Amino acid sequence: xxxxxxxxxxxxxxxxxxxxxxxxxxxxxxxxxxxxxxxxxxxxxxxxxxxxxxxxxxxxxxxxxxxxxxxxxxxxxxxxxxxxxxxxxxxxxxxxxxxxxxxxxxxxxxxxxxxxxxxxxxxxxxxxxxxxxxxxxxxxxxxxxxxxxxxxxxxxxxxxxxxxxxxxxxxxxxxxxxxxxxxxxxxxxxxxxxxxxxxxxxxxxxxxxxxxxxxxxxxxxxxxxxxxxxxxxxxxxxxxxxxxxxxxxxxxxxxxxxxxxxxxxxxxxxxxxxxxxxxxxxxxxxxxxxx
Amino acid sequence: xxxxxxxxxxxxxxxxxxxxxxxxxxxxxxxxxxxxxxxxxxxxxxxxxxxxxxxxxxxxxxxxxxxxxxxxxxxxxxxxxxxxxxxxxxxxxxxxxxxxxxxxxxxxxxxxxxxxxxxxxxxxxxxxxxxxxxxxxxxxxxxxxxxxxxxxxxxxxxxxxxxxxxxxxxxxxxxxxxxxxxxxxxxxxxxxxxxxxxxxxxxxxxxxxxxxxxxxxxxxxxxxxxxxxxxxxxxxxxxxxxxxxxxxxxxxxxxxxxxxxxxxxxxxxxxxxxxxxxxxxxxxxxxxxxx
Numbered sequence: 001x002x003x004x005x006x007x008x009x010x011x012x013x014x015x016x017x018x019x020x021x022x023x024x025x026x027x028x029x030x031x032x033x034x035x036x037x038x039x040x041x042x043x044x045x046x047x048x049x050x051x052x053x054x055x056x057x058x059x060x061x062x063x064x065x066x067x068x069x070x071x072x073x074x075x076x077x078x079x080x081x082x083x084x085x086x087x088x089x090x091x092x093x094x095x096x097x098x099x100x101x102x103x104x105x106x107x108x109x110x111x112x113x114x115x116x117x118x119x120x121x122x123x124x125x126x127x128x129x130x131x132x133x134x135x136x137x138x139x140x141x142x143x144x145x146x147x148x149x150x151x152x153x154x155x156x157x158x159x160x161x162x163x164x165x166x167x168x169x170x171x172x173x174x175x176x177x178x179x180x181x182x183x184x185x186x187x188x189x190x191x192x193x194x195x196x197x198x199x200x201x202x203x204x205x206x207x208x209x210x211x212x213x214x215x216x217x218x219x220x221x222x223x224x225x226x227x228x229x230x231x232x233x234x235x236x237x238x239x240x241x242x243x244x245x246x247x248x249x250x251x252x253x254x255x256x257x258x259x260x261x262x263x264x265x266x267x268x269x270x271x272x273x274x275x276x277x278x279x280x281x282x283x284x285x286x287x288x289x290x291x
Numbered sequence: 292x293x294x295x296x297x298x299x300x301x302x303x304x305x306x307x308x309x310x311x312x313x314x315x316x317x318x319x320x321x322x323x324x325x326x327x328x329x330x331x332x333x334x335x336x337x338x339x340x341x342x343x344x345x346x347x348x349x350x351x352x353x354x355x356x357x358x359x360x361x362x363x364x365x366x367x368x369x370x371x372x373x374x375x376x377x378x379x380x381x382x383x384x385x386x387x388x389x390x391x392x393x394x395x396x397x398x399x400x401x402x403x404x405x406x407x408x409x410x411x412x413x414x415x416x417x418x419x420x421x422x423x424x425x426x427x428x429x430x431x432x433x434x435x436x437x438x439x440x441x442x443x444x445x446x447x448x449x450x451x452x453x454x455x456x457x458x459x460x461x462x463x464x465x466x467x468x469x470x471x472x473x474x475x476x477x478x479x480x481x482x483x484x485x486x487x488x489x490x491x492x493x494x495x496x497x498x499x500x501x502x503x504x505x506x507x508x509x510x511x512x513x514x515x516x517x518x519x520x521x522x523x524x525x526x527x528x529x530x531x532x533x534x535x536x537x538x539x540x541x542x543x544x545x546x547x548x549x550x551x552x553x554x555x556x557x558x559x560x561x562x563x564x565x566x567x568x569x570x571x572x573x574x575x576x577x578x579x580x581x582x
Binding site: 028033036083088089106107109111112115116122123126127132133136137143144146147148149150152153155 | 319321323324327374377379380397398399400402403406407409410411413414416417418423424426427428430431433434435437438439440441443444446447450
């Protein structure tokens with residue numbers, strides 16, 4: 001019953017996100033948009049759904065306010081996947097159940113399609129329906145989370161990481177590469193719904209914990225996941241000698257810590273009141289995900 | 292006398308831009324900022340100077356309003372150079388008088404330093420002093436000019452271009468790869484100075500002409516320029532069989548058309564009144580540039 005609710009919720013929101021994303025990519029009269037859309041298609045839409053969930057939990061009533069931002073987050077996430085998959089980085093040929101962008105279109109076009117998604121995300125966000133002050137704050141926070149103080153920094157640490165695999169290095173990579181952007185996704189929803197600063201501070205804390213949980217389950221799935229369910233190649237992190245949660249703590253240790261992150265995240269969202277009850281289910285769903 | 296004025300003006304503004312850029316890159320406690328700054332250093336700062344000139348011509352009085360945006364434009368320009376220079380794209384090992392980013396730091400780090408500059412540009416712009424409505428408009432216009440309807444599209448056309456070299460293809464590449472971003476640089480200044488819509492429409496027209504002129508002189512310098520002055524390798528476009536103005540029109544034809552773009556651009560800025568007189572000198576300077 002519990003899991004049925006969340007599955008239904010996620011499926012409904014995913015459809016909405018997919019529909020809106022599609023509307024941003026029709027009739028553009030230039031093939032670059034088709035190429036960008038190829039990589040965008042078939043995502044789980046976790047970040048846009050978190051933005052919508054954050055918006056609704058904070059009392060937002062007009063979903064059109066948050067949709068361009070939610071979709072912008074997915075564009076940015078997709079751009080980061082395209083660049084991470086490149087031969088000079090993680091060299092992954094399989095993503096979202098199909099050939100990765102550089103395998104399909106060649107390296108130059110892949111890089112450019114990532115660059116294009118990144119820029120187009122900002123165009124969508126700035127042209128969206130929200131009030132300019134809130135949108136400006138969103139742009140500032142998103143840029144911080146995805147740039148050289150966030151994802152880009154995390155990816156650099158990730159590709160440069162060498163032995164020994166320490167918990168400190170692991171945390172720094174997870175925090176920058178994944179958790180900050182997951183956190184900001186929820187925060188965007190709260191900002192556009194004009195949540196109080198106090199609420200936003202708590203969301204930041206809960207969002208980071210949820211983001212750490214998300215990366216822990218990603219690391220676990222790299223060990224135990226199935227290629228068909230994941231839509232990407234498992235075992236790559238291990239082969240590449242990457243610093244992952246299971247490499248540092250062992251599989252059981254990683255599972256134990258994932259569960260602890262889930263509990264801590266739940267506690268923070270509980271404290272935000274009944275409007276945030278749904279985050280309980282989201283957290284549980286992420287903890288138990290198989291893809 | 293005439294040229295002394297403009298040289299002094301450009302030198303003064305360049306110093307100001309360099310100083311402000313430097314202030315955004317100190318004490319960040321992460322080496323990625325140093326790596327990004329390496330590629331940022333030693334630029335001509337044409338786009339930031341055009342933003343400042345547009346701001347001042349439209350009556351802007353507080354230079355701190357435009358500086359974060361002016362610098363953001365330079366970050367975005369530098370990111371596009373880093374990605375263009377990559378082995379899978381134009382494969383240029385020499386830029387701004389030194390090894391290009393991928394030659395110096397390796398391909399993965401170069402891609403990431405470009406990504407980092409792009410994101411950091413938006414952070415600077417959104418955190419700047421201007422009013423949020425104007426900043427939001429700037430972000431929208433910049434994103435359009437540098438994304439899949441602008442620079443990224445132009446670069447894709449450029450790397451995919453095949454015979455025959457037609458004037459139409461040439462114009463499409465120049466417009467998207469260079470002219471739109473040059474135009475938007477001036478427009479940003481006008482937007483932040485709260486220029487009227489009528490003024491901005493004229494600036495757009497003049498800016499595109501100035502941008503076309505800029506790319507024409509770039510193409511000419513690829514044929515006649517000196518490596519030491521350019522800080523990049525001349526002759527690369529020709530070797531790569533690229534569509535350039537001199538390839539399509541011959542060197543004399545390209546020079547003739549560059550001059551015509553300069554005259555048309557001047558006429559548009561003249562019509563904007565005496566506050567824009569200085570654009571005469573900027574245009575003349577670009578027409579006669581040797582680097």
